[in-house]
Amino acid sequence: MSSNSLTVIGFDADDTLWQNEYFFRMTEEKFAALLGDFADSDHITERLIEAERRNLEFYGYGIKGFTLSMIETAIEVTEDKVPASVLHDILRTGREMLRHPVETLPYVRETLMELHGRYRLVMITKGDLFDQERKLAQSGLGDLFDDVQIVSEKNRHTYQRIFSNAGRTPLESMMVGNSLKSDIIPAIEAGSVGVYVPHDLTWVHEHAEAPVDNARFHSIDHLGELPELLAKLS
Template sequence: MEIDYSKIKVIGFDADDTLWINETYFREAEEKFSALLEGYETKNKIDQELFKMEIKNLELYGYGVKGFMLSMVESALELSNNQVSQQTIEDILNLGKEMLRQPVELLEDVRKVLRKLSGNYRLIVLTKGDLLDQERKLEKSGLSEFFHHVEVLSDKKEENYQHLLDHLEIDVKEFLMIGNSLKSDVLPLIDIGAQAVHVPFHTTWEHEQVKINEGEYKYLKINKLSDILEYLK
């Protein structure tokens, strides 16, 4: 697809599952959560109810491990009719703490791509989730040197992006966003007049999945992050 990037001066990067692995840890925690509650419901039912609880709680807790942890506790109480043991609640809390202690595993060629692009573009991180956790991951990643600005958003909708670009005095026509989520990292940017690149990750949270008609949106889809170097010099 021929897309003109000649006017781009600022590039925004999503963090989770674009720069480093994240969703994999949530799926692993869900498996362990289902095993803890297998005496109360089937795995399929447990997965469904946990997802419903996460969505219901998004407005209160936002995105991230801590909100996920609280949703697991609440789901356990609901699925067990408040019969779940104190030990199981403690095990659930430990699942969340284990997620927060996970090492930061960079995706392929991330450092090479950032080093190359940082010489010609202003790079920023635009992610959502828990502020403390995202700051921790960025610090552990060793990637801070490449970014002019880091922003942890409560959500990634058109108004969130527009407000931030206005605040940072970035012309929307000079901005390119790169991320793994069509719903959060691509479509909102196109809707406000910016450009976006989709780099799919092999695992996507159900809430981030969206279907669009082919040709409805104009954006670049690449297989891996380093492919962007063919389009940006």
């Protein structure tokens, strides 16, 4: 596939355009400290991960579901003895996360400005609607995207639908993101090019093996390398 036939580029948001997992990790540490009288931090973290996995189908992705999973974990770890003060602290921590300023990652704005007008740029993100809209507004990047898609899940059908609605087939599209499981593998399965941009922190539920043998798979160190990759693909 050459970049001459490429017309649409999709971008993941969390940990591709701006920091996200870093704040979840900090909150996990605070949460473990709150329950330090009941269990050690490793056990608490393990139970929280289990609760998140169970609850994804009910609460979806994002801070609100994460907060509910923390409350559930606190009840389980303390065997129904969690103090009300701890529950208040958990809820306050969740609200703090929802108010945290957006921190865009290096090279994001410059790269989007360079590609804007040359390709149809679509932000494709999953998570809570209000929170994702808030982060996009605070990032100041909204005007650089031709479309924004906030979805409940990212799979092959998601990318086929979004890229088809953009007026092109997946074969004329590229997806850029930090999650192999959500951004890259399903986009490649849909027929698109997948460009992996690793982040220092990756949520445990997003871990997957890189499809290194697939010709449509590419990896770059940071978003600033994307224009050079596009030139090489031409």
